[in-house]
Amino acid sequence: MKAIRLHDFGPAENLRHVEVDDPVPGPGQVRIAVRAAGVHLLDVAIQKGDAEGLPFPPPQPPFIPGREVAGVVDRLGDGVDRRWLGRRVVTHLGLAHGGYAELAVREVEALHEIPEELNFAQAVAMIGTGRTAIGILDAAQPKPEDVVLVTAAAGGIGGLLVQHCRHLGATVIGLAGGERKTERVRRLGAHVAVDYTRPGWPDEVREELNGREITLAFDGVGGEPGRAALELLGMAGRFVMFGWSAGAPTKITTDDLYARVLTVTVALGPRLLARPGGLRSLETAALAAAAGGRMVPDVQTFALAEAAAAHTALDGRATVGKVVLVP
16 A cells, blocks of 8 residues: 655655555454545654654654544454444544555544545544544533634634634634635634734734623634733633644733633643543544534645645645645
8 A cells, every 4th residue: 555654753755655565454453445634733743753742752763644534444353343344434543643544444443434424534624623622612611602712713623613603603703824814714604803923913803802802712822822812811711722833832820810810721631531431422522513514624635645745734834724635
């Protein structure tokens, strides 16, 4: 089969499209003919060998990256019910990797059958990015009366947060970089879309709100934009953190909390696992939300052979929605 192999940590060019042996499913496993493989910012950090930016030790090269796949079951391991053969499935590979390939193996109990309303790319977007968005929403508990600020609102997670909060009836302000991305945020349903690469953008947000205060802010960017988002929160506002694509987490002090009685929540890590049913319940909820039209992922596809270009684009914030490789 064809696959992408990372031969050494470093630049994206170290991701090479090569021929490797076909994987064989073991007992209790299936083999999946991959139709879509998800790309995540964590995959970019792994490619670079950025151990400090990872929640787990990176595997040692050479290896096949990728932890999210969707496709069709084409081979069964011992003990697997034959009814799985030919089914459209999606799964998260956990720490195993191996998703950037034409074929992948996974334990049968980790599979989800893809709802008929979703295609492979949409399903793979929801199995990783979607489950994270559901976990973030669990932590935030947005309400119809909220005025919500979403950073990186044109990204995979941000776009889903915008859709969910708008579906609830909340007022939604989406931040994105550049006109192309802010236009996408408007199409997703945000009442206001602001380009946070422009000087003075917080004043633009205040002007658009016309005296209303932000009650809930989702921060996946960190750095200066995250700090500016924190300062836009009104009294007793909630600030939900889930990443720092700008390079560093938003700086918050106890003075910030006491001055405006703010609540700050970190939505990732052990909090995701604490949900009843764990990560699998988040995956199930994410797929159901997409199938029901409440959170429909937008995807940007690259051919499998163009994995290096996909990593470069994602790292440079040149992508919109979820990045997906198509073998």
